[in-house]
Amino acid sequence: MRWLFKQQKKEGKKAETEQYLKKSQDYTQVSYINQVTNKKFTISFITTLIDESILQNDALPFLLEKPLENIEDVKKIVAIADVQISNDESEIEQKLFNGYVLVTLESDNSNFAFLAAQKEIVRNITTPEIEFSVIGPKEAFVESLDQNINLLRKRLPVKELIKKEVTLGTISKTKVAILYLENIANPENVQTLMERIKNVEFDAITDSSYIVQLISDNKNSPFPQLLDTERPDRVAAVLAEGKIAIIVDGSPHALITPTTLVEFFSSFEDYFLNWILSSFFRLIRLFAVAFSILITPIYVATLSYHYELIPKDLLNTLVTSRREIPLPPILEALFLELTIELLREAGARLPTKVGQTIGIVGGIVIGTASVEAGLTSNVLLIIVALAALASFTTPVYKMGNAIRLLRFPFLLFAELWGLLGILICFSFLLTHLIRLTSLNRPFLEPLFPPRVTDMKDALIRLPFNKQSRRPQFMRTKFPFRHTSGTNNQNKDIDE
Amino acid sequence: MKKVQLWSLIIIMIFATGCVEKEILDDVNLETAAGYDYIDKKVRGSALVPVFLPDKTVHNTVFTASSNLSRDFLRDIQRQSSDPIVTGSLEVVLFGEKMAKKGIVDIIDAFQRDASIGTDIYLAVTEGPSKKILEGNYSKRGNAIFISNLIRQNIETKDVPKTNLHLFLSSYYQKGKTAYLPTIRSIGKNKIEISGISLFKGDRVVDTLPAKQMFFFKLLVDNYSKGTFKVDMKTEKAAVESIRSKFKMRLVSRKPLTVGINIKIRAILIEYSGAKVTTKEIKEIEKSLNETIERECTKLIKRFQEKGIDPVGLGHFVKSRTRKFDFKTWEQTGYSNLKVNVKSDVMITESGVIE
Incomplete structure (x- = not known):
């Protein structure tokens, strides 16, 4: 019955x-x-x-x-x-x-x-647009899951590359694939990730960014805790390090986890260049980040509180440029910073060709006009423009956005307590970063906790033959990149 | 509980913002140089405040007020100024001749206590009133920058020994050492020069060395010094530039108390009136230079001993080598009876590009 x-x-x-x-x-x-x-x-x-x-x-x-x-x-x-x-x-x-x-x-x-009898409508594989590199492979992920996994499997043709698939979203039924190398990746990491992904409850997941926000360790942090990339070569390289990749059907961006803060400032092109060059470029990028966050707040703090720090040769320039300006330094700086943010936002929303016009109109016309009208000083205009330029050197777009946002709390603190305020704000930021984790692994590693092995590929990148170990913080199953243990010395035939 | 903590932190932070005093750069008058004169039994202070003009030139404004205290005078000149006068960008402080003879430590004390003033500002003594020096018009970049660059340039490349507020205070408070400052004088309209060195006993000027002797003085007080010096020989004349000098003191004997001073100089021959410079000529120049340095330095030390001043720090040196050193007997008899042997060792390492 x-x-x-x-x-x-x-x-x-x-x-x-x-x-x-x-x-x-x-x-x-x-x-x-x-x-x-x-x-x-x-x-x-x-x-x-x-x-x-x-x-x-x-x-x-x-x-x-x-x-x-x-x-x-x-x-x-x-x-x-x-x-x-x-x-x-x-x-x-x-x-x-x-x-x-x-x-x-x-x-x-x-x-x-x-x-x-599926109809395969797949976009052609194109060159990466966000993470473009002059040298190296020119393939980027597309919106098809199978196509993307195909790109990865071609780069890692081993049986240990495991693909697990989960369907997420009560309406969208999005296929989410998790890929890792079973002989390397830490099973604990895989387990944690699988648990988190299985626990996702949402109706429509249309892009991998949804996954980032749904499974992040700290969902209230401005910092992205999963690295997203459109380069299959980058994903293949980090899979070999023992990381785990998430590919979402319909999204041309793969996610990499666990990740660290310094990884966001390394462009994948760093690995194609000689180690001296790439280390130099990485340091420049880190300098750009510090510059971009701190220079406007320092300007505001110095001009509002610490005039005695200004070198005597700079006094004349600064005082002359600010003589006619009715606004205090903080309003002047906020006005310019917001103008730059408006320009960026307008440029991002408009079609490419119109966007270029916006850049010219905004950069030249508004800048010059506001200086001539006596609303902003030309020194600050240069500083703000440089800071904006520096913020765009971050190779990962999402991190660049976080960096631009950070400037505003720093500005507020600089206005309230001068350089001391900047220091207080920096302590807050540092505390946040130290507490942050990515898949329960420390986000600030190898800076904190300090790991000498991982420093070799962090702020600078040492040559490949000096990097015989995989990143330590993930506790991979097999920590060595090769079994011989020697440092890939070149051998000549007569030796 | 956490929420209460967070909110109380935010509230405290908001109220604490009112405690910080703002000094916006273009809303204050920056005092870049100060001058002190002793006139009519009162201290007359002058503050140089630059006004930055749109064409990037600087107009020098001098505010003057008389009072008994250095700080007092600042309060008085505030009444003459449209924006608050702040002292943080002070570059140079000048003391008039009379002021310097009267004692300057009361004034310097104010600078020492002001946290916004660094200890690397320059101090100098002027011939005549300091206000006159401040009121000149020496450079488009402002008088304070001109005077401080003038002193710095001469310290770094020429014969003026290293001085600043920090070093002055250090020699002043050091037992067995006395302080010295460069002297500035006006030569014609809108021109000044460093005319010599003022030697202090305590905080009073007791002696002034002419510019001619600055080279030897610098050899005695600075460890590394640069400077140029002319040598007169029997027939020819030569000029040498010291590129490096080393100064070393040794206690030679205790009875009688003798200090040996070794001065080692590496120099370049920059001018020679004769036709050809050979090793023989160089040896001669070195020899005559050695003699001059030894003679002049001994003369200088004799002069210090007579005046009872000790810019070289001989007292401090002997004290550091002596157990149970007694400053009283040192000041009464020890210093004046001290024997000092100056030994100089000049080596000319270059004699010109073309040989």
Whole structure:
């Protein structure tokens, strides 16, 4: 009796699904008669999701002309590899929306077959736009999960590269893949990540950024705690370090976790250049970050409280430039900082060609005009422009945004307590950074806790033969990058 | 509980902001140089405040007030100024001749206590009233910068020994050592020069060395010194530039108390009136230079001993080598009876590009 009830419910599910689907006009249901056995069969599919040429060339001719006695025969006659026979009606909805064609025989109501006929609409692989590099591979991820994993598998052709897939989002049913190298990655990290991803409850996940915000350790921090990248080569490289990658279907950005603060300031191009050059560029970038955050607050603090710190040769320039300005330094600085933020926001929202005009109008016209009108001093204009320029050197876009935001609390503290205020604000920032974790691993590592091995690829990057160990903070299963233990010395033939 | 802590922190922070005094750069008058004169039994203070003009030149304004205390005078000149006068950018402090003879430590005390003033400001004594020096018009960048650059340039590359507020105070408070400051005088309209060294006993000027002797003085008081010096020989004349000098004191004997001073100089020959410079000539120049240095330095030390001043710090040196050193007997008899042997060792390392 109970079994019967269940059966009815299942049947009811199929009927209910069909009833819903019929409301949409891209749902097709056609019945045919097999020419050999005279069996009547029905195919149903969603036209916008399937490739009709597959249906017409590889399925229908065989279904019509080859002997079709029962549902198992479908597997034998059609020229499609992925044919699944099932009797679970609850699968129907999901399979149809994944691009399968449903085949039912009139004589057999409880069993049915699914034929894979997905239409693959994939954007061509293009060059990376956000993390562009002059040297090195020019491939970037696209919006298709399979395509992205294909790019990764080509770079890491080993059986240890494990892919786990989870479907997230009650409405979007987004496929989220987790990739790691089983012989290297710390199982604890994998476990934590799997737990967190499985616990995500949300209706529609349309991009990997959603995942970042849903599984971050501290969701109230302005700092991104998962590194997002559009470069398959970067993902492949960090997988080999023992990190874990998350790829979300429909998103051209893969996520890397656990990550550290310094990783956000390393561009992947650093690894293509000689270690001296890349170390130099990294230091420049770090200097740019410090400069970008601190220079306007220092200007405000010095001019408001610490005139005695100004070198005597600079006094004349500073006083002359501020002589006509009615605003106190803080308002002057806020005015310019907000102008720059407006320009950036306007430039980001507008189409590229109009955006360039905005840059010129904003940079030159507003800047010059405000100096001439006596609203801002030209010294500050230079400082603010330089600070904005410096903030754009951050290789990861999301980190760049966080850096730009940080300037405003610093400005406030500088206005309230001068240089002491900047120091207080810096202590707050440092406390926050020290407490921050990425997948329960310290975010400020290797600076704090100090790890000498990891310093070799942090603020500077030492040559590859000096880096025989994988990053320490993840506690990888196998900490050495190669088994020999020697430092890849070049050997000449006569030695 | 955490929320209470957070909110009380925020509230305290908001109220604490009122405790900080703001000094916005363009809303204050920066005192960049000060001068003190002793006139009519009162201290007359002058403050030089630059006014920065739109064409980046500087107009020098001098505020003057008389009072008995250095700080008092600042309060008086505030009444003449549109913006508050602040002392943080002070570059140089001048003392008039009479003021310097009267004693300057009361005034310097004020600078020492003011946290906004660094100890690397320059002090100098002027011939005549200091106000006259401040009122000149020497450079487009302002008088204070001109005077302080003038002193610095001469310390770094020429014969003026290193001085600033810090070193002055250090020699002043050091037992067995006396202080010295450069002297500045006006030469014609809008021109000044360093005319010599004022030697202090305590905080009073008791002697002034002419510019001619500054080279030897610098050899005695600075460890590393640069400077130029002319040598007169039998027939020819030469000029040498010292590039490096080393000064070393040794206690030679205790009875009678004798101090040996070794001065080692590496120098370049920059001018020679003769036709050719050979090793022989260089030896001669070195020899005559050694003799001059030894003679002049001994003369200087004799002069110090007569006046009872000790800018070289001989007293301090002997004290550091003597157990149970008694300053009273040192001041009464010890210093004047001290024998000092000056030994100089000049080596000319270059005699010109073309040889």
